[in-house]
Amino acid sequence: MIRVVLIAFLLFTDHAIATGVSPADVPDTMAERVKACTACHGKEDKQGRDAYYPRIAGKPEGYLFNQLRNFRDERRHYRPMALLLEGLPDQYLRDMAAYFASLKQAFPPPEPLKSSPDEVELARRLITQGDPGRKIPACTECHGKDLMGTEPFIPGLLGLPRVYIIAQFGNWQNGGAMRGETPDCMSEIAKQLTTNEASAIAAWLAAQPVSEALSTRASPAATLPGKLAERCSSIVLQPGGLQ
Amino acid sequence: MKLILLAAALAGLIGLGIFMVPVSSSSVPAGVESPPAKTDGITGRQAQQQQQARGAYLAQAGNCMGCHTAQGGRPYAGGHVLDTSIGTFITPNITPDPETGIGLWNEGNFWRALHDGKARDGSPLYPAFPYTEYTKITREDSDAIFAYLQSLPPAQQRNRPNQIRFPFNLRPLIYIWRAIYFEQGVYRADNAKSDEWNRGAYLVQGLGHCNACHTARNPFGASQGELFGGGQLMGSNWYAPSLTSLQEASTSDWAVEDIVELLRTGSSSRAITTGPMADVISQSLQYLTKEDAYAMATYLKSLPETGPRSRGIAPALTEEVDTLLRQGGEIYETHCQDCHGNLGQGAPGAYPALAGNRGITLASPINAIRSILNGGYAPVIASNPRPYGMPPFAQILRDEEVALVLSYIRNAWGNRGTLVTAAQVDRSRKGAQ
Numbered sequence: 001m002i003r004v005v006l007i008a009f010l011l012f013t014d015h016a017i018a019t020g021v022s023p024a025d026v027p028d029t030m031a032e033r034v035k036a037c038t039a040c041h042g043k044e045d046k047q048g049r050d051a052y053y054p055r056i057a058g059k060p061e062g063y064l065f066n067q068l069r070n071f072r073d074e075r076r077h078y079r080p081m082a083l084l085l086e087g088l089p090d091q092y093l094r095d096m097a098a099y100f101a102s103l104k105q106a107f108p109p110p111e112p113l114k115s116s117p118d119e120v121e122l123a124r125r126l127i128t129q130g131d132p133g134r135k136i137p138a139c140t141e142c143h144g145k146d147l148m149g150t151e152p153f154i155p156g157l158l159g160l161p162r163v164y165i166i167a168q169f170g171n172w173q174n175g176g177a178m179r180g181e182t183p184d185c186m187s188e189i190a191k192q193l194t195t196n197e198a199s200a201i202a203a204w205l206a207a208q209p210v211s212e213a214l215s216t217r218a219s220p221a222a223t224l225p226g227k228l229a230e231r232c233s234s235i236v237l238q239p240g241g242l243q
Numbered sequence: 244m245k246l247i248l249l250a251a252a253l254a255g256l257i258g259l260g261i262f263m264v265p266v267s268s269s270s271v272p273a274g275v276e277s278p279p280a281k282t283d284g285i286t287g288r289q290a291q292q293q294q295q296a297r298g299a300y301l302a303q304a305g306n307c308m309g310c311h312t313a314q315g316g317r318p319y320a321g322g323h324v325l326d327t328s329i330g331t332f333i334t335p336n337i338t339p340d341p342e343t344g345i346g347l348w349n350e351g352n353f354w355r356a357l358h359d360g361k362a363r364d365g366s367p368l369y370p371a372f373p374y375t376e377y378t379k380i381t382r383e384d385s386d387a388i389f390a391y392l393q394s395l396p397p398a399q400q401r402n403r404p405n406q407i408r409f410p411f412n413l414r415p416l417i418y419i420w421r422a423i424y425f426e427q428g429v430y431r432a433d434n435a436k437s438d439e440w441n442r443g444a445y446l447v448q449g450l451g452h453c454n455a456c457h458t459a460r461n462p463f464g465a466s467q468g469e470l471f472g473g474g475q476l477m478g479s480n481w482y483a484p485s486l487t488s489l490q491e492a493s494t495s496d497w498a499v500e501d502i503v504e505l506l507r508t509g510s511s512s513r514a515i516t517t518g519p520m521a522d523v524i525s526q527s528l529q530y531l532t533k534e535d536a537y538a539m540a541t542y543l544k545s546l547p548e549t550g551p552r553s554r555g556i557a558p559a560l561t562e563e564v565d566t567l568l569r570q571g572g573e574i575y576e577t578h579c580q581d582c583h584g585n586l587g588q589g590a591p592g593a594y595p596a597l598a599g600n601r602g603i604t605l606a607s608p609i610n611a612i613r614s615i616l617n618g619g620y621a622p623v624i625a626s627n628p629r630p631y632g633m634p635p636f637a638q639i640l641r642d643e644e645v646a647l648v649l650s651y652i653r654n655a656w657g658n659r660g661t662l663v664t665a666a667q668v669d670r671s672r673k674g675a676q
Contacts, residue, residue: 025590026582026590026592026593026594026631030629032593032631033629033630033631033632034632035582035631035632035634036618036619036620036632036633036634036635037634038634039618039634039635039636039639040634040635040638040639069315072314072315073313073314073315073316074314080617080635080637080638083617083618083619083635084617084618084619084620084632084635085620086314086522086619087314087521087522087525087526087620087622087623088620088623089623089628091628092623092628092629095629
């Protein structure tokens, strides 16, 4: 009997907790659902915490979807992303990609450029002309003349932290990104670059201001020349399933 | 007493493999073992399709896919990594590919694997494949699952070999293990209980292999100790709570409907699932028929309640402790309150309540630490395709801050639990428990 009374009491207190306090109001929106993402990939004011997290707002949907899948399936190695996305089906990842692709968010102010004039010149040459002798295409060939990305799979390069870009070059050089997927164009290109070159490019890119007109443009304009597209498995990996 | 002795002797005999004849279940209709070849073409085909459909349901209820599919990989093609105390297992391909899968198996081979833990060539299987539970599956169900697997598109995929540490890589050792820990035998109905209860017991103990996580394992990987008494998941810092302790995840004081809701959706007004259990819900349990979900709930609710277990000693509220908790409270306000509410009340359907949440005050705080560090999403199910999620705080909070905020949550709004230390958080970050 005592037990019955006890259990009844416990249930009662449970009930009191459940009804005595008004539950927090939760908006039925994607913005609310991706709070788990925006804690790090937030608006500018939150990025101050850690300069590393890349901007994902406004990137091409196909690119974001591929990255989400690559993180989840550990082709692109970053443990925190893999843990967060564990078990989420493609469809939800696609919804998330579409949401972030649709965001028009002001770009952060550019990082100060601390490179020497030689380094600036080196970066500018590689970015706009590449180095055909070493089979390095210009960044602008794939990432767009304005470096704002190419639909549907190639990301823009502006508004990213310098340290993030350097880390990605390191990943590609060591095979940490898109491991096992070939051909992997960025890996091939990054392996051709010296540390100085990669560092100069990263510093230059992070220091570019983005005009309001560019940042609010509907979507990246250019399409990719077929010859270049063939070099990149990250591009031919079509949404809709791995085959 | 005599009965217990008899049961023990029987279990011993079975364990030693003296009972070599599979115990057949009364629920297996006659003629199941022969293929439906005698019937004419159309009904034969219909029967086959029905069997495959039943097998598909059963394979899902047993979550075969959970282990036999790599994240993002081809269904049932294996390659999933299982870290255990004796080494790393890479799950095999069970699609009907003749070279890399089980295309050359027949239903007898498959039955022997499930029921007796033997490979096609007769060698003993490592119990990472839970035949210790699957042995309870009926022959009829085994054949149906096999028929379904054979109907899948064959996937040619050769997986890496297991990496088992010495001396466990010596297969003959498994015979000793089996003699001690393996009791072969199909589930036997308890006639004193209802059909529904028995169906639930069959699903929970056999096909569902809930035991594999919810019972503690000894260093040899055998489930030991109190059945469903809770245990650390091998190779991960998750703790599968006890299904028999009211301080943990016992449902003996729940309404059956609440248990059913939890099993089929991953959350109910009484609790919410996270981590590996959330995967089990989205991959498997959400597809249970209503009848089977009720059967499992009926059985789970009936599990005998165990006595209170050691909870550790909640801190006396000295001034020093009070200061710590207040610091934790400030972190809570900054990072947690938006979603979980100023009184830990949460938001139904989106964010779990932390007040009165048994998962928060478990003696071992590892699940809560993990959730704070890594975040994660509630299970994706058909009726909730876009669940709300929890951000990872590993990059945002230092170990000391995680310890403070969790200590606060474990001791706020009527919760009582031990204080959490920065060292515990650090161990979780490093992947240790």
